[in-house]
Amino acid sequence: MQLPKYKKKKRIKLKICQYCGKEFWGHPIAKYCELHRDVKQREKTKKSPEPGDSNNRTHNHDFIEVVEENWICELDGCGKSYVVKIFPKQFVYPRFCEEHRNEFRRRNWIRQKQLEDIRKIRAAAAKAAAPAVKATPAKATPTSKAAVKPVAKAAALEAKPAVKAKPVKKSAGSKT
Ligand SMILES: [Zn+2]
Ligand SMILES: [Zn+2]
Numbered sequence: 001m002q003l004p005k006y007k008k009k010k011r012i013k014l015k016i017c018q019y020c021g022k023e024f025w026g027h028p029i030a031k032y033c034e035l036h037r038d039v040k041q042r043e044k045t046k047k048s049p050e051p052g053d054s055n056n057r058t059h060n061h062d063f064i065e066v067v068e069e070n071w072i073c074e075l076d077g078c079g080k081s082y083v084v085k086i087f088p089k090q091f092v093y094p095r096f097c098e099e100h101r102n103e104f105r106r107r108n109w110i111r112q113k114q115l116e117d118i119r120k121i122r123a124a125a126a127k128a129a130a131p132a133v134k135a136t137p138a139k140a141t142p143t144s145k146a147a148v149k150p151v152a153k154a155a156a157l158e159a160k161p162a163v164k165a166k167p168v169k170k171s172a173g174s175k176t
Helices: 039-047 103-128 151-157
Strands: 012-015 023-024 057-060 066-073 082-087 093-094
Touching: 012 093, 082 093
Parallel strands: none
Antiparallel strands: 012 023, 057 093, 066 082
């Protein structure tokens, strides 16, 4: 037995799975990564569509060659930019920066962000409680009827150097 001499050249290219957006090496005609080459895997995902959680987004374009673009991670508050390789005739691309292409990491990020927000709100509340800075123009809206306090005037009168700036002792317990 002889093997044919002309071994077909394997023209493997770096592709992006049209289902999950993962990069993979495959034939030029391959559409899906190893996992999603299996139709069952794709159907499974189809049955439980979580648009908000999807790793991908559709990007319409008509480039005829590979183009790199800078996109911004869609994860709330991340704002990191990442490079996306836009392939001709391929319209599904990752929505998140490299770091957030993993659902667990995104969940974690959101949790961290919520904690941070709570901390910020607490800090703001503590600041508001301290009488040091009284510049609160938002309150100066003349809501007729109710006795409109001359807030601005009062503030101006109190413009003396902050007297007895209460020592802010609120070291929000470092218990966890
Ligand atoms: Zn895939
Ligand atoms: Zn991100």
